[in-house]
Amino acid sequence: MMRRLLDNIVWHTLAGPHAARTVGNHLVRRYASGFPPIVAFRNPAHPDFHSLARLVEHGERVHCDGWGGKAPCGWRIDSESVLIRMTWNSEVIITNEISEAVPLDVSSAPAALALATLARPGPFTTRTLELGEHFGIYDGATLVAMAGSRVCAGGFSEISGVCTHPAFTGRGLARRLVIKVLQQQVARGESPFLRVMKDNTHACRLYRRLGFCDDGESVARTMVRL
Numbered sequence: 001m002m003r004r005l006l007d008n009i010v011w012h013t014l015a016g017p018h019a020a021r022t023v024g025n026h027l028v029r030r031y032a033s034g035f036p037p038i039v040a041f042r043n044p045a046h047p048d049f050h051s052l053a054r055l056v057e058h059g060e061r062v063h064c065d066g067w068g069g070k071a072p073c074g075w076r077i078d079s080e081s082v083l084i085r086m087t088w089n090s091e092v093i094i095t096n097e098i099s100e101a102v103p104l105d106v107s108s109a110p111a112a113l114a115l116a117t118l119a120r121p122g123p124f125t126t127r128t129l130e131l132g133e134h135f136g137i138y139d140g141a142t143l144v145a146m147a148g149s150r151v152c153a154g155g156f157s158e159i160s161g162v163c164t165h166p167a168f169t170g171r172g173l174a175r176r177l178v179i180k181v182l183q184q185q186v187a188r189g190e191s192p193f194l195r196v197m198k199d200n201t202h203a204c205r206l207y208r209r210l211g212f213c214d215d216g217e218s219v220a221r222t223m224v225r226l
Helices: 002-007 009-014 049-053 106-119 173-187 201-209
Strands: 022-024 028-031 038-041 061-065 075-088 102-104 134-139 142-153 156-164 191-197 212-225
Touching (some): 009 038, 009 142, 106 134, 134 173, 142 173, 191 212, 201 212
Parallel strands (some): 038 061
Antiparallel strands (some): 028 038, 061 212, 134 142, 142 156
């Protein structure tokens, strides 16, 4: 059961803990306006694009994880990549969190969006911070690194939105922020996991050193409704 849940964790999140922030039906759901344009199918092997078309404007780009078929009529696949899913080994002792980390709330949204626009950690909008706990570090008035949680269901909690301002890389800020989020999740009794682009070898090495183990792969796509 746990394996099946993780294999379609975005659907279980959108249909479960985040349902109040989504629109759709029992076959397909997406985050509501203002949130990241992420969609999920109850059954990725047989996606209901007819229902999805009612939720997506013409020309709008949406993101989907786990569906690997051909684009049906009326849709175009804009980009495609492979995600590695990693789960955390609870026997690894994590230390050295960042003491300067501060919680990010809705008032931090403009700074977080500015950082995400530069560092591109994945789908991120002005309301992303409302989907889970986030922490950041500032240099003066500039947010220069952040990490947080988003997808969550069945006791699993994802670490996401991990990014660093290009002028502040190489200082270990992302690593220590990931540790901060990880410690918060473990303290709540959650099972941390994350997803990372397969070609991001630097991030993959970092997460493995922190005790994350490879736990499967999936196709991540950006689609456009024509």
